[in-house]
Amino acid sequence: QDEGKSKTIVFIPKSTDVTYWLFLRKGATDKASELGYTVDYQGVATEADVAGQVNLVNNIVATKPAGILMAATDAKALQPAVENGIKAGIPIIMVDSGIEDKTIPLANITTDNFDGAYQAGLLLAEMIGGKGKVANIGITAGSQTGRERSDGFIEAMKKFPDIQVLPVQWTDAIAATAMNIATDLLNANPDLVGFYSAAAPMGVGIAQALKAKGLDQKVKLITFDPSPETLPLFEEGTINAIIAQDPYQMGYRGVEMLDKVIKGGKIEEGERDIQIPVAIITPENYDTPESQKLLQTPDKF
Amino acid sequence: MPELLVMEGINKAFFGVKVLKDIQFRLHEGEVHVILGENGAGKSTLIKILSGAYTLDSGKVFLEGKEVDMASYSPEVASRLGIATIYQNFHLVPHLSIAENISLSNFPVKKGGIDWKSVQKRARDVLENIHFSVDPNTLVKKLSVSQQQMLEIAIALSKNAKIIIMDEPTAAISKKEVETLFQLIADIKKKKVGIIYISHKLEEIKVIGDTITVLRDGKNVGTMGAKEAELNEIVSLMIGKEMKTLEKKKQHLSSEVMIELKSLRRKGIFEDISFQIGKGEIVGLTGLIGAGKTELARAIFGVDRLDAGKCFFQEKEINIKNPKEAVQHGIGYLPEDRDVSGLCLNMPVKDNVTLVYLAKLKERLFGIPAEKALAQKYINQLKIKTTGVYQQVKYLSGGNKQKVIFAKWLAAHCQFLILDEPTIGIDVGAREEIYNLIFDFVESGEKAVLFLSSDISEILSVSDRILVMSQGRLIAELDPSTTTKQEIMARCLNLN
Amino acid sequence: MNQNLPDEHRKNWDVLSVFQYLYQQQSISMLFILIIMWVILSLLSPYFFTVNNLFEITLQSAVIALIAAGESFVIFSGGIDLSVGSVFAFSAIVGGLALQFSGSVIVSLMASIGAGLFAGFCNGLAIIKLKIPPFVATLGMMGIARGLALILCNGVPIYGLPREYLWIGQGRIAGIVPVPTIIVIILFTIMYFILRNTRFGRFTYSIGSNPEATRLSGIKVSSVTLGIFMICGMFAAIAAVIESARLGTMQPASGNGYELLAIGSVFIGGASIYGGEGNIFASLIGALLVTTIRNGLNILGVSAFYQYVVNGLIIIFAVAADQIRRKH
Amino acid sequence: MNQNLPDEHRKNWDVLSVFQYLYQQQSISMLFILIIMWVILSLLSPYFFTVNNLFEITLQSAVIALIAAGESFVIFSGGIDLSVGSVFAFSAIVGGLALQFSGSVIVSLMASIGAGLFAGFCNGLAIIKLKIPPFVATLGMMGIARGLALILCNGVPIYGLPREYLWIGQGRIAGIVPVPTIIVIILFTIMYFILRNTRFGRFTYSIGSNPEATRLSGIKVSSVTLGIFMICGMFAAIAAVIESARLGTMQPASGNGYELLAIGSVFIGGASIYGGEGNIFASLIGALLVTTIRNGLNILGVSAFYQYVVNGLIIIFAVAADQIRRKH
Numbered sequence A: 001q002d003e004g005k006s007k008t009i010v011f012i013p014k015s016t017d018v019t020y021w022l023f024l025r026k027g028a029t030d031k032a033s034e035l036g037y038t039v040d041y042q043g044v045a046t047e048a049d050v051a052g053q054v055n056l057v058n059n060i061v062a063t064k065p066a067g068i069l070m071a072a073t074d075a076k077a078l079q080p081a082v083e084n085g086i087k088a089g090i091p092i093i094m095v096d097s098g099i100e101d102k103t104i105p106l107a108n109i110t111t112d113n114f115d116g117a118y119q120a121g122l123l124l125a126e127m128i129g130g131k132g133k134v135a136n137i138g139i140t141a142g143s144q145t146g147r148e149r150s151d152g153f154i155e156a157m158k159k160f161p162d163i164q165v166l167p168v169q170w171t172d173a174i175a176a177t178a179m180n181i182a183t184d185l186l187n188a189n190p191d192l193v194g195f196y197s198a199a200a201p202m203g204v205g206i207a208q209a210l211k212a213k214g215l216d217q218k219v220k221l222i223t224f225d226p227s228p229e230t231l232p233l234f235e236e237g238t239i240n241a242i243i244a245q246d247p248y249q250m251g252y253r254g255v256e257m258l259d260k261v262i263k264g265g266k267i268e269e270g271e272r273d274i275q276i277p278v279a280i281i282t283p284e285n286y287d288t289p290e291s292q293k294l295l296q297t298p299d300k301f
Numbered sequence B: 001m002p003e004l005l006v007m008e009g010i011n012k013a014f015f016g017v018k019v020l021k022d023i024q025f026r027l028h029e030g031e032v033h034v035i036l037g038e039n040g041a042g043k044s045t046l047i048k049i050l051s052g053a054y055t056l057d058s059g060k061v062f063l064e065g066k067e068v069d070m071a072s073y074s075p076e077v078a079s080r081l082g083i084a085t086i087y088q089n090f091h092l093v094p095h096l097s098i099a100e101n102i103s104l105s106n107f108p109v110k111k112g113g114i115d116w117k118s119v120q121k122r123a124r125d126v127l128e129n130i131h132f133s134v135d136p137n138t139l140v141k142k143l144s145v146s147q148q149q150m151l152e153i154a155i156a157l158s159k160n161a162k163i164i165i166m167d168e169p170t171a172a173i174s175k176k177e178v179e180t181l182f183q184l185i186a187d188i189k190k191k192k193v194g195i196i197y198i199s200h201k202l203e204e205i206k207v208i209g210d211t212i213t214v215l216r217d218g219k220n221v222g223t224m225g226a227k228e229a230e231l232n233e234i235v236s237l238m239i240g241k242e243m244k245t246l247e248k249k250k251q252h253l254s255s256e257v258m259i260e261l262k263s264l265r266r267k268g269i270f271e272d273i274s275f276q277i278g279k280g281e282i283v284g285l286t287g288l289i290g291a292g293k294t295e296l297a298r299a300i301f302g303v304d305r306l307d308a309g310k311c312f313f314q315e316k317e318i319n320i321k322n323p324k325e326a327v328q329h330g331i332g333y334l335p336e337d338r339d340v341s342g343l344c345l346n347m348p349v350k351d352n353v354t355l356v357y358l359a360k361l362k363e364r365l366f367g368i369p370a371e372k373a374l375a376q377k378y379i380n381q382l383k384i385k386t387t388g389v390y391q392q393v394k395y396l397s398g399g400n401k402q403k404v405i406f407a408k409w410l411a412a413h414c415q416f417l418i419l420d421e422p423t424i425g426i427d428v429g430a431r432e433e434i435y436n437l438i439f440d441f442v443e444s445g446e447k448a449v450l451f452l453s454s455d456i457s458e459i460l461s462v463s464d465r466i467l468v469m470s471q472g473r474l475i476a477e478l479d480p481s482t483t484t485k486q487e488i489m490a491r492c493l494n495l496n
Numbered sequence C, D: 001m002n003q004n005l006p007d008e009h010r011k012n013w014d015v016l017s018v019f020q021y022l023y024q025q026q027s028i029s030m031l032f033i034l035i036i037m038w039v040i041l042s043l044l045s046p047y048f049f050t051v052n053n054l055f056e057i058t059l060q061s062a063v064i065a066l067i068a069a070g071e072s073f074v075i076f077s078g079g080i081d082l083s084v085g086s087v088f089a090f091s092a093i094v095g096g097l098a099l100q101f102s103g104s105v106i107v108s109l110m111a112s113i114g115a116g117l118f119a120g121f122c123n124g125l126a127i128i129k130l131k132i133p134p135f136v137a138t139l140g141m142m143g144i145a146r147g148l149a150l151i152l153c154n155g156v157p158i159y160g161l162p163r164e165y166l167w168i169g170q171g172r173i174a175g176i177v178p179v180p181t182i183i184v185i186i187l188f189t190i191m192y193f194i195l196r197n198t199r200f201g202r203f204t205y206s207i208g209s210n211p212e213a214t215r216l217s218g219i220k221v222s223s224v225t226l227g228i229f230m231i232c233g234m235f236a237a238i239a240a241v242i243e244s245a246r247l248g249t250m251q252p253a254s255g256n257g258y259e260l261l262a263i264g265s266v267f268i269g270g271a272s273i274y275g276g277e278g279n280i281f282a283s284l285i286g287a288l289l290v291t292t293i294r295n296g297l298n299i300l301g302v303s304a305f306y307q308y309v310v311n312g313l314i315i316i317f318a319v320a321a322d323q324i325r326r327k328h
C-alpha cells in the first residue's frame, strides 16, 4: 500500500533570495536521502510576498506530497493554508517561523527572531561600552522577520539610556543598498560606534562600507545569520559577532519528525515545540567545533 | 451678406518666432473665402486658432457679431459654436473604425450605452453624401491617404456647421472626388454656411472661391474678390515677386534601360504590370483613388512582397526583398503618407534629410559639420522654411515637411526615384522648383524617375510618358505631347 | 486584430464566419493557448485538472486580474501605471484602519475604495496638470503610496478581520465557486461593456490611438485621463480588499511587484504599448496564464530556481505563438 | 525640445545664445535642478556638501547610471528592457564562476560582459524574430536570467575576489576619485559620441522616432535593434562588475528592482516613452538625482517610511519643474 504513496517532501522557505534557507534545505535533504525521500525546494521570491506563499502552500497541498516542511512568512496569514493542508491529511511541520496557533502543525521547530535580535542588542551594547550612537539596518519594511529582528534589537537598547539608536533603515536584504546606507549614515554621524545588521547580505554591505572608510576596526558590527561570504569579514575583524541560528539542524530534525509521522508514528508532546536557541559567535568561540558546525557552508547544497 | 466671422489683430508666436502678425480676417454667410500663401505663411496656424487647436497670443474673434472669449476657447467650444474643421494633417483616430470616427464627437446614446445602430446609419449616410464607398467598419489605420482625406471631408461636412474650415482638402484626392466636393460646397453655400478654404491648387480658386486673402510671412497682404483677381497678381502677392513659368528643360534621353518590370503581380492588388523606364526618362503614373499606384511602388521598393514578376535594374535581374536592398541598388521611394512612413517627426530637419544618405554611407562614423552642410544645402535649395537645421520636423508647416522628405531622397544620390505624390501640399512657387529639381535630376541621362500623381495637369507637364492605372492594371500608355487632360481622365475612369 | 470593436459580422452568422471572427479576437486566441497549456499540464500531472484546482487558479489569479483590469484602461489609453502595487497596500491599510475605528465592514470597503480612487486621482492630476509623463508620475506615487501605507500602520500588519469581511475572499457560492471569482467575472463583464459601449470607453481607446486627434474632436482628454487613472486606482483597491480577505490580514508590504505582473498580464493579453487597442478579457486571460504557469510549475514540483527560467520561457513562447496568429 | 542635439549656435558664441543653448539642453536643465537640490541639502546638513560625500554620491550612482546608459539606448529607440536587474545578477555570477575556475580577473571580466551581451542578444532575437513586444520579451528574460543566476551558483553568493578585481570598485585614482566614477565618465562620453556621431547612434534615435520611416529609408531596423539590446545587456554586466567589486562578493539575488531605478533615471532625465529623443547625459543626471535624494534623506536622518514619500514627491516635482522649462 506504500507503493503509490509519494516519497516527496516539500520544503518551503520564506523566500528564495536569501542564502540562509539553503542551510535549512541542506539539513532536510541530508536526512531525507538517508530515509529515502526527495526534497522539493519551492518558494516565493521575497518575504513580503505573503499572498504568494499562501497560493504556493495551497498548490503544494493539492499534489499530496508525503510531507511539508515550511517557514511561514506571516504567522497569521498562513494559518488557514496550513490548517487546510493538515485537514487534507498532509503532515506539515513548521521550521524557523511558525504560525499563530502552534497546535495546528504537527510540530514547530523554530527559533526566536525577536530574542536573537535582543541578544545581538545586548552584545553590541557591551561592545561599545554602553554608550554612543548605533545604526539599525533592517531587512524589509513590513515583513514579519524584518519587524521581529528590528524590534528585538530596539527593545534591548532601551536598557541603555546612553545609547542612541538611529531610525531603522530597510534594505530589502540587498547588500549594495546596505552599503550605500551605511556610508551615508557614517558621513552624517561621525560619532557612530556600532551597526546592527538583521541579515547576512546587509552585514556584507556594511562591512564593505566600514572598510572603505577605514573604520572597520573601530566601529562594531554585529550581523544576523552566517553566510559564506561573511566569514572572511569576520576573520579579519570587520564583523565582530554573528548571530547564528541552527538552520541545518532545523531541516534535519524536521525531516526526521516528518518521517516518523509518515511511517505512522506519533510525535511526543514534549517534542512538539522545539525552540532552537541562537548561538552568538564571537572571536572567542569562533574556533570551537560547535560554532564551526553552524558557520561552515556545507560542501554541496 | 451678413458677417459670420471677424478676426481682428490676431498674433501668434511659437518659441518666440512670430508666425501671425496682426491678422484681420472676415467671413460672410454663404461665402467661400480662400486663404492663399506660400508654405509656412501661417495659413494653418490661423485656422487652427479658430478651430481651437492653438491658443492665440492676442487678438479678438467675433462670431455673428458677438465677441468670443478666447481665454477659455478650445476645440470643444469651437464645435459647440458650429465650427467644423478639415485639418491639413487630419485628425483621425487610427484604431477606431470609420463609423466611430464619424460619431466620435457626439456619439448617439440610448439607455445603457452607445446606440450602435444609429452610429452605423449615420456613417452610411455621411459616406453616401460624398459618394465615398467604403465599409464603415474598416479601421481608419487601414485607409490610404486619399481615403483618409475623403473621410476627413465627410466628417466635417456631417456636422451641420455654420463655418467649415477646409485646410487643403483636395491635396490628396483625384479629380473625380474633387468635383464631388465642389458640388457639395455649392450646395452648402446655399444654406448660408461660410467656408474658409485653403489650397495650393490655384485653378480651383476660380471655380469655387468668392473672396481671396493672401498671407505672406504671417501678414495679411491683401483681400480681394476671387472673380476679379488675376492669377499672376495673386502669385506675385504670395511670393513677393513675379513668378517664372515652367520651362521644361531638354533632356538627354539615352537608349539604355534603367528599370524593366515584367508581369508584376500582388494578389488582389495589382496584376500583370509590365513596363520599362529608360535612363533620363520621367514616367508619370496616374489613376484614381485605389487604382493601386502606391501599392505598386511599395512592391517595387521591397516594402511589400510581390507574388510574381521579374525586375531588371540596369540590365541585371534583381530580387528586392526589403527597402535596404532597394536603397543599396540606388533606388529611392518617396512615400505618400509623409507623417507615417516618411518622417521622424521628433527629430531635427538635419537628421531627416541625411537619414538615407547615412544609411548608404560606408563609414561607421560621420562628422556633424559635413552632415550639417549637406542638410543646409538642401534646405536652401528647396527653400525649406525652418528656424535652422536643428528644428524638429514636427514644428514645420505641412508643405515644408513634404520638402524635407524630398530633400532626404535627393541627398541620398539615388539612380532611380519613385516619387509618390511628391507635391502634396506644396505651394505654387515651390512646386515649380520641385519640378525643376526633378528635371535636373534626370538631366544627365544617367538617372530616371517614376512619378506617381493623381493631379493630371501635373502629370501632363512633368512626364515624358504617361501610364494610366485602373483597378490594379495598366490600361494605357499616353504621350503627353499628344494627349489631353480629358483623355487622361477618361482613361482613368476606364471609359474606353 | 480589431479587437476593441463591436461585432462586424453580426448579420451573417454562418459557421465559417463565426469561426473566423473568433479567430480574429485577441482574447480567444490567448484562450486557446491557455487551454493548450491546461491540456499539457493535465497530461503531466493528475492533480492539475481537478475542479478544485481550476477554481484555485481562478482564485489565485483574481487579485492580479483585477489590478490588470484597471491597468488595462490605462494601457489602452496609451499610459502606464506603476503605482498599483503600492496603491494596493495603501488602500488595504486605509481600509484596515477604517475597520478598526468604525468596526463596520461597509465603512472599511468604502475607505479602501476611496483610498484607491484618491491615489488614482493624484496620478491623473500630476499627469494632466503638471504634464508629467505617466511613467514618472506613477513612479513617484509608487513611493508615496508605499510610504503612506507603512506610516499609517507603523509597519505592522492589521489583523482581526470580522467574518463578513473574510467572506469576500474566502467564501464560496454554492459551496464551490469562490466569491473572488464571481467578483472578477462581474467586474470584467461590466468593464468590457464600458469599454465597448460607452463614450468613456471609446474615448479611452481614442486617446490611446491619437490623443491630439481626440482633443481636436472636442473631447476633454484631461477629464477622461483623470477618470482612467481613478478607475485604475479603484481596481487596485478592490484587489486589495480581496487579498486582505483571503489572508485575513492587511499587509503594508504587500502588492510589491504586482504592478509588473498586472502590466505583464495586459501585454501578454496582446495590448500595444502605444495604446489604442486591447481587449479587457484578453488581459484577464493574460492574468490566468501567468497564474496557471505558476500553479502548474508548483504542482509539477519544478524546483524554485528552475521555475524562474521555465516561467520566463513560457511567457515568451505563449506570446510568440499569438504573434503567429496575428500575422494572418 | 530638441535636447539630443549638438550646438545650434556654434558661430555666435555670445553670452546670450550660449545661455539660451544651455537652457534648451535637457541635460543642463536637470543639472540645474540637481544643483538646486544640492544647495538645499547643504543648507540642511553640514555633512552633505563635503568632497567625500559628493564623491560618495557619484560612487553610489555609478551602478544605476551604467545600467541607465544601456537602458537609454533601448528607450531612445522606443523600447524598454525590464531584464537588466536580472541580467545584472546573471553576469555577476557568470563572472564569479569564471574567476573561480580560471583564477584570472581578465577572464572573469570577459565572461561577465559576454554574459550580458548574450542576454541582450537573446532579448533582441525574441523581439525581432519572434516579433514579441520588448516589454514581454524582457519580462520573460527577467525570469530566465534570475533563474540562471541562482542555478549557476546554487543560490550561494560567490566571494573571495582578488585584490585587482576589488580595485575596480574600491580603488581611488590619486587617492580621491573613485574608479567607478572614472569608468562612468569615460563610458558616458563614449556613448554620447556614439549616439551623436555614428550611424548606429543616429539609427537608434530614428527607430525610436519612427521605425517605419526608418525602414523605408533603407535601414535594417532589426540589426540595429539587436545591437541596441546587446549594448543594454553589456552595460548591465559592467554595472554588475562594479557592484561585485565594491561588495567583494557576487550575489545571485542582487540587482532586483534596479530595472525600475534605471528606467526611472532615463525618464527623469527627460526621455520620451515614444523614443526618438533623449540625451544620455540627462540619464546620468537622472541617476545622480535619484541617488542624491536617497543620500540626502539618509544624511538628514529622515526615517525610512517617510523616505518613501519624500522620495516620490521630489521625483514628481523635479520632473514637473523641468516641464515648465520645456513649455517655453
Ligand SMILES: Nc1ncnc2c1ncn2[C@@H]1O[C@H](COP(=O)(O)OP(=O)(O)OP(=O)(O)O)[C@@H](O)[C@H]1O
Binding pocket: B014, B015, B019, B037, B038, B039, B040, B041, B042, B043, B044, B045, B046, B088, B385, B386, B394, B395, B396, B397, B398, B399, B400, B425, B427
Ligand atoms: N506647433 C508649432 N510649433 C512651432 N512652430 C510652428 C508650429 N506650427 C507651425 N509652426 C511654424 O509656423 C509657421 C507657419 O506654419 P503654418 O502651418 O501655419 O503654415 P502654412 O501656411 O499652413 O503652410 P503650408 O502651406 O506648408 O501648410 C511655419 O514656419 C511653421 O514652422
Ligand SMILES: Nc1ncnc2c1ncn2[C@@H]1O[C@H](COP(=O)(O)OP(=O)(O)OP(=O)(O)O)[C@@H](O)[C@H]1O
Binding pocket: B142, B143, B144, B145, B146, B147, B172, B173, B174, B268, B269, B270, B287, B288, B289, B290, B291, B292, B293, B294, B295, B296, B336, B454, B471, B472
Ligand atoms: N483591388 C483591391 N482590393 C482591395 N483593396 C485594394 C485594391 N486596390 C487597392 N486597394 C486598397 O486601396 C487602397 C489604395 O490603394 P493605393 O494606395 O495603391 O492606391 P493609389 O492608386 O495609390 O491611390 P491613392 O493613393 O490615390 O489612394 C490601399 O489601402 C489598398 O489596400
Ligand SMILES: [Mg+2]
Binding pocket: B043, B044, B045, B088, B167, B397, B398, B399
Ligand atoms: Mg498648412
Ligand SMILES: [Mg+2]
Binding pocket: B144, B293, B294, B295, B336, B420
Ligand atoms: Mg497613392
